[in-house]
Amino acid sequence: MKRSQKDTDDSARKVNRRALVIGGVQLGILGALGLRMRYLQVDQADQFRMLAEENRVNVSLLAPARGLIHDRNGVLIAGNAQNYRIVIVREDAGDVEEALNKLVKLVKLDQETLDRTIKEVKRRSAFVPVTVADRLSWKDVAEVAVNAPALPGISPDVGLSRSYPLQDDFAHIVGYVGPVSDYYLSKTQDDDPLLQIPGFQIGKSGTEAKLEDKLRGQAGYKRIEVNAVGRVMRELDRQEGEPGENIQLTVDANLQNFVQQRLAGQSAAAVVTDVRTGDLVAVGSTPSFDPNKFVRGISSADYKELTGNKYRPLANKSVQGAYPPGSTFKMVTALAALEGGFVRPEETVYCPGYRETGGRRFHCWKRSGHGRVDLNMSLQQSCDVYYYAMAERVGIEKMSEMANRLGLGIRHDIPMSAVSDGLIPTKQWKREARGAEWLIGDSVNAVIGQGYVLASPLQLSVMTARIASGRAVTPRLVRSVNGIAQPSGAGADLGLSPSALAAVQKGMFSVSNTPRGTGYRSRIAEKTMLMAGKSGTSQVRNITAAERARGVIRNEDLPWERRDHALYVCYAPFDDPRYAVSVVVEHGGGGSSAAAPIARDILLQALYGGLPPLDAYPKNQRDEIAERQKSLQLRKAIPDSDAKIRA
Numbered sequence: 255m256k257r258s259q260k261d262t263d264d265s266a267r268k269v270n271r272r273a274l275v276i277g278g279v280q281l282g283i284l285g286a287l288g289l290r291m292r293y294l295q296v297d298q299a300d301q302f303r304m305l306a307e308e309n310r311v312n313v314s315l316l317a318p319a320r321g322l323i324h325d326r327n328g329v330l331i332a333g334n335a336q337n338y339r340i341v342i343v344r345e346d347a348g349d350v351e352e353a354l355n356k357l358v359k360l361v362k363l364d365q366e367t368l369d370r371t372i373k374e375v376k377r378r379s380a381f382v383p384v385t386v387a388d389r390l391s392w393k394d395v396a397e398v399a400v401n402a403p404a405l406p407g408i409s410p411d412v413g414l415s416r417s418y419p420l421q422d423d424f425a426h427i428v429g430y431v432g433p434v435s436d437y438y439l440s441k442t443q444d445d446d447p448l449l450q451i452p453g454f455q456i457g458k459s460g461t462e463a464k465l466e467d468k469l470r471g472q473a474g475y476k477r478i479e480v481n482a483v484g485r486v487m488r489e490l491d492r493q494e495g496e497p498g499e500n501i502q503l504t505v506d507a508n509l510q511n512f513v514q515q516r517l518a519g520q521s522a523a524a525v526v527t528d529v530r531t532g533d534l535v536a537v538g539s540t541p542s543f544d545p546n547k548f549v550r551g552i553s554s555a556d557y558k559e560l561t562g563n564k565y566r567p568l569a570n571k572s573v574q575g576a577y578p579p580g581s582t583f584k585m586v587t588a589l590a591a592l593e594g595g596f597v598r599p600e601e602t603v604y605c606p607g608y609r610e611t612g613g614r615r616f617h618c619w620k621r622s623g624h625g626r627v628d629l630n631m632s633l634q635q636s637c638d639v640y641y642y643a644m645a646e647r648v649g650i651e652k653m654s655e656m657a658n659r660l661g662l663g664i665r666h667d668i669p670m671s672a673v674s675d676g677l678i679p680t681k682q683w684k685r686e687a688r689g690a691e692w693l694i695g696d697s698v699n700a701v702i703g704q705g706y707v708l709a710s711p712l713q714l715s716v717m718t719a720r721i722a723s724g725r726a727v728t729p730r731l732v733r734s735v736n737g738i739a740q741p742s743g744a745g746a747d748l749g750l751s752p753s754a755l756a757a758v759q760k761g762m763f764s765v766s767n768t769p770r771g772t773g774y775r776s777r778i779a780e781k782t783m784l785m786a787g788k789s790g791t792s793q794v795r796n797i798t799a800a801e802r803a804r805g806v807i808r809n810e811d812l813p814w815e816r817r818d819h820a821l822y823v824c825y826a827p828f829d830d831p832r833y834a835v836s837v838v839v840e841h842g843g844g845g846s847s848a849a850a851p852i853a854r855d856i857l858l859q860a861l862y863g864g865l866p867p868l869d870a871y872p873k874n875q876r877d878e879i880a881e882r883q884k885s886l887q888l889r890k891a892i893p894d895s896d897a898k899i900r901a
Contacts, residue, residue, distance in 0.1 A: 315451055318471030319414055321498030323428055323461065325507040326533070326733055329891040331424050332462065337415035338395045339388035340408060342371065345380035347407025354386070356405055360397045363387055385453045388415065389550065416455060416462075416549050420889065422542035423511050426570035427503070427731075429460020429671060430545035448473045458548070460570075461501070461731070464669030468735060471498035502734040504533035507891035512859045513538035515886045516852055521564075521840040523571035524852065525715035526860055529723050529831040532730045532743020534668070535860060537712070539575075541567040564815070565840075574672040576708040577838055580790030580845065581636045582823045583657075583703030585721055585758050587644050588629060590656035592754035596647040599757040602626040605639035612694040616642050619791070633761030634771045636789065638702050645701035650692060653700060654678045659748060661716035661727075662709050668731040677708040704792060714836035718823040721762070722786070722831035724748055724755050762786035763828055776850035778826060780870040783861055785854065787824030789845035794819060809843040817841035820848035826857050833860045855882075 323332035340361065347353040354368055367387060374384045386408070395410040402409060416431045418424065434449050434456055448454055448470065456470065457463035474495030479488050513524050517540040526536040543560055547553075560567050569575065591597045607623035608615050618624065618638040624631070632640035645653075657663055663678030679700060681692040699705030709717075712729060719727040726745035734740060763786040765771040766778075772789045794816065809817040820842030825834040835853045842848035858866040865883055868876040 315447055316474035316476055316492070316495050317413065317448060317451055317454055318474060318495030319497040320416060320431070320455075320471065321469040322500045323469075324500070324502045325505050325510075325891070326503065326535075327506065327891075328502075329507040330419055331503065331507065332428050333417050333419065334414040335417040337388050337413050338390045338392060339411050339413065340386045340390065340395070340398055341383040341411050342375065342386050343380075343383050343407045343409075344375050344378070345407070350375050350407075353405060353407055357386065357398070357408055360401060361387065361390065361394045383411075388453075418545045418549075420507060420511070420891070421544045421546065423507070423514050423889070424505070425460075425542045425545045426539045426572065427460055427505060427510075427537050427670060428545070429462040430458055430548040431455040431462050432458045432548055446470070446473075455549070459671045461503070461669045463671060465501060465732075468501065469498040472496040499736045501732060504528070504531075504535060504731055504733045505537065506535050506860075508864070508888075509536045509856075509860055510538065511889045511891065512536075512886070513856055514540060514542060515888060516855055516859075517839075520842065521566065521571070522838060522842070522852070523575060523711040524835065524837045524856055525572050525711045526856060527715045527719045527727065527729060527834045529719045529727060529825060529834050530744060532719070532727045532745065533733065534712075534729050534731050535833065536856070537572045537670075537731075539569070539571040541565050543567050570671065571711065571838065571840070573668070573670050573710055573712045574674055575838065575840075576674045576676050576710055577819050577821070577840075578705075578707060578792035578794075579662075579703035579709040579714060580792035580819070580821055581638075581702060582714055582717075582788050582790035582821050582836075582845075583662075583701075583707060583709075584633060584636070584641055585762065585788060586657045586660055586662065586717070587641050587648065587653055587701045588633065588758050588761070589660070589721075589750065589754055590648050590652045591644045592629075592757060593656065593751055594648060594652050597629065597644065599629045599753075602628045603632075603640045603643045605637050607639070609639045609642040609698075611642060611646065611698050614695055616695075616698050629757055630761045630764055633758070633788065634764035634768055636765075636772050641701045642698050645697040646694065648701075650697045650700060651680060653697075654680050657707075659750075660720050662713050664713070666712060666716065666729050668712075668729055670731065673712070674708075674710045676710055676713050677706060679706040703790060711836045711838045714821070714823050714838075715834050718825050718836060719831075719834035720745075720748060721755070721758060722825040722834055724750055724752075759786060759828075762788050762824075765789065766824065772846045773822065773824070773850045775872075775875075776822075776846070776854040777872060778854060778858060778870060779872050780866075783826050783858070783870065784828045785824050785826040785857060786828045787822060787850065787853065789850055790821035790823075791843070791845045792819045792821065794841070814841050817843055820845045822846070822849035822853040824850075824853050824857055826861060833857060835860070855879075 319334055322330065325331055342350065342353065344350055350372060354371065371384060371386045378384055398405065398408065398410045418428065432455060434454050439449060457466040462469065472495055474493045476492040477490040479490055509526065513536045517524060517538055520540060522540050524538045525534065528535055541563065547556055605618055605624040605627050607621050608617045619636065624635055624637045627637045627640045631637065657678040663676050665673055665675040684690055684692050696705055700707050716727060716729055724747060726748050728743035728745050730740065730743035732740050766773045766785045766787045768774060773787045778785045820839040821837065822845050823836045825831045835857045837849040837853040839848045858870055868880060871879050
């Protein structure tokens with residue numbers, strides 16, 4: 255049927271209308287797509303460019319160089335050694351065990367190392383590199399680098415590791431560093447990103463730990479370009495970290511080595527203090543240990559050997575040890591008595607060998623007694639009965655006050671681990687700590703440095719320096735930080751009566767320089783360096799009345815751990831004090847026989863800046879001293895030209 259012209263025109267109009275609608279819709283869609291493309295390609299171009307960069311560029315932290323530690327003369331004590339190592343990344347390695355099996359064909363690794371690595375890889379995120387082995391030779395590292403295509407996820411690396419060139423000499427002072435532990439991370443408030451770097455080392459003990467904030471430094475970073483499979487293509491940028499601050503200690507490396515050698519073979523400690531400045535010139539504790547073993551990861555066998563040693567090599571006896579000071583405490587009592595007007599220097603006390611106090615008999619070390627004794631003789635011959643009498647007059651509160659004034663019972667602020675407070679008791683202390691009242695017998699024991707009284711070798715050296723100078727000498731271990739000198743420890747005047755101080759100093763001089771003095775055998779013969787000192791012997795066991803009746807057992811007949819501690823404190827030159835020394839020999843027996851010779855040798859070494867001439871010693875001892883000097887295995891840290899008395 256033929257369509258009319260009208261129908262044809264209507265149909266054409268409908269088609270044109272649909273075409274316009276569809277075309278409009280298409281144009282709208284194209285316009286929207288165009289606007290979206292413009293938004294993405296123009297308006298959002300910078301954001302997508304950044305995202306693309308982040309997908310192909312990795313940013314990682316760079317550990318800074320740890321600050322160096324030197325002695326007072328610039329000798330390196332703690333440094334950083336280049337360390338070649340091999341690391342593995344789990345997400346790149348795939349099968350970690352298979353990758354490690356390939357590695358052992360190139361580098362010798364024991365099963366313990368492999369097991370540790372696998373355990374560590376499982377603990378860490380897949381993208382975190384884990385150290386497989388360090389301190390490798392260049393040959394091993396080069397072998398791994400050449401075979402890198404066959405070792406997925408394994409790559410050589412180079413960094414810095416802590417090194418202690420003087421080994422055990424400074425172990426107790428400087429301490430050591432070690433990797434950040436999970437326990438440390440769980441307890442610390444430190445949010446430094448450096449702590450998240452696997453294997454990053456922080457101070458674990460000693461100066462390394464106490465000055466961690468100065469020595470650590472600040473992180474750097476590097477940006478590297480990687481391809482689709484994670485292989486490094488090139489390094490785009492690097493910003494080195496800010497190294498830690500360099501620390502200069504007050505300790506003299508040569509003298510420190512001598513102290514360690516002179517104390518060798520004994521469980522002992524010694525501290526040398528510069529009377530003028532408070533500088534700790536040597537802080538010795540024996541036996542010691544090699545801190546490098548802890549940095550590298552000490553073996554179970556080595557650690558067991560250290561912890562099983564009855565001489566406790568890991569303990570820093572010089573500042574951590576707290577011992578009954580014995581008769582070295584008598585200067586404290588004497589000064590308290592003189593300052594309080596409880597006795598005059600020329601006044602005498604009769605010593606029959608004991609004193610009855612509080613219904614109990616307290617014995618003098620000399621069973622037959624010393625007869626009539628004044629202050630000078632009481633120190634010279636270390637008469638106990640004289641001080642028992644002072645205990646009744648002075649009382650514990652005045653003694654404690656004087657002890658604190660001289661630096662005992664006070665925790666000195668030096669950057670070393672476990673610095674002891676010591677203990678200077680008072681009536682209130684006993685009530686709070688023991689739940690009992692103070693007794694006169696407690697004072698009698700305290701007055702000769704026994705009973706509750708405890709002091710560290712550091713505190714005894716400070717006490718001696720204060721008596722020698724009359725000033726509140728404060729111990730100082732850090733001489734400078736990044737070349738900036740730290741405050742002196744010379745201290746202000748103690749305000750002690752000059753006559754009282756002179757009387758005690760005279761008594762200490764008599765100890766070392768009169769034939770009846772307890773330290774006479776260990777005197778200094780050189781007239782310009784005469785020494786003042788005081789011996790001490792502190793009991794570590796009770797002597798019963800029955801034992802006294804049948805005869806007190808000699809120290810050498812007792813087991814080592816039940817023998818008395820031996821102590822000696824001294825300073826020199828007497829007329830112009832320069833150094834104060836304290837020595838404690840654990841279970842060494844008598845202070846005058848075991849500790850005094852060591853203290854004298856250390857004092858002379860400090861004064862001469864090296865081995866002293868034989869004529870500085872008494873004539874009858876020179877052959878013995880010469881043999882001892884030959885036997886010392888001293889490490890020379892500075893040139894001979896620098897060995898002199900230092901200003």
